[in-house]
Amino acid sequence: MSVTIDSKKDVTVEREDQEKINKFSRLNMKCTELIEDKKQMQQDLDALEDAELAIEEAFGEDGTLKVFMGEIMFDCYEDEAEIHHMRMMEEKKEKMDEVQDQIDDVEKEMKTLKAELYAKFGKAINLEKE
Structure with missing residues (x-):
């Protein structure tokens, strides 16, 4: 397999190079x-974070909140x-990290890999995101 450069010079793509690509x-x-x-x-x-505000607003005078899980209240x-809310936020932040x-x-x-491939192929290869 050859990759053509602007100067019409062929560059041989070896198996190792193809594996890197x-x-x-x-x-x-x-x-x-x-x-x-x-x-x-x-x-x-x-x-x-938005739910935190909703939780604070939804508590009744007795300090309870009605919660639905599936078909159960x-x-x-x-x-x-x-x-529970703080634990969920911490878990989500840990997963994000x-x-x-x-x-x-x-x-x-x-x-x-990009440095190795550009060093060998120069402008004949494009590894940039579009």
């Missing part, structure tokens, strides 16, 4: 998925609701 492509797809996951988590976290006390760490690792590996 394929790996870069897989990492790029994984990075895109992780970024989308993180965006969704941020939206979920924003919804949890039960009373939930303010302290329990706040503790984990995803960000994964994104950082993938981007670091992509940067290394």
Whole structure:
């Protein structure tokens, strides 16, 4: 397989190079998925923050809140609701941090591969996002 450059000089793509290109492509797809996951988590976290205000407003005089889970309605006390809410927010933030760490690792590996491939192929290869 040859890749043609503007100067009409052919560059041979060896098996090792093709494996690096394929790996870069897989990492790029994984990075895109992780970024989308993180965006969704941020939206979920924003919804949890909005729910905090709704929880505070919805408590009755007796300090309870009616909660629906599926087809069941039960009373939930303010302290329990706040503790559960805080736990959910902390878990979501921890998951977001984990995803960000994964994104950082993938981007670091992509940067290394990109440098190697551009060093060999120059302008004959395009690894930039569109």
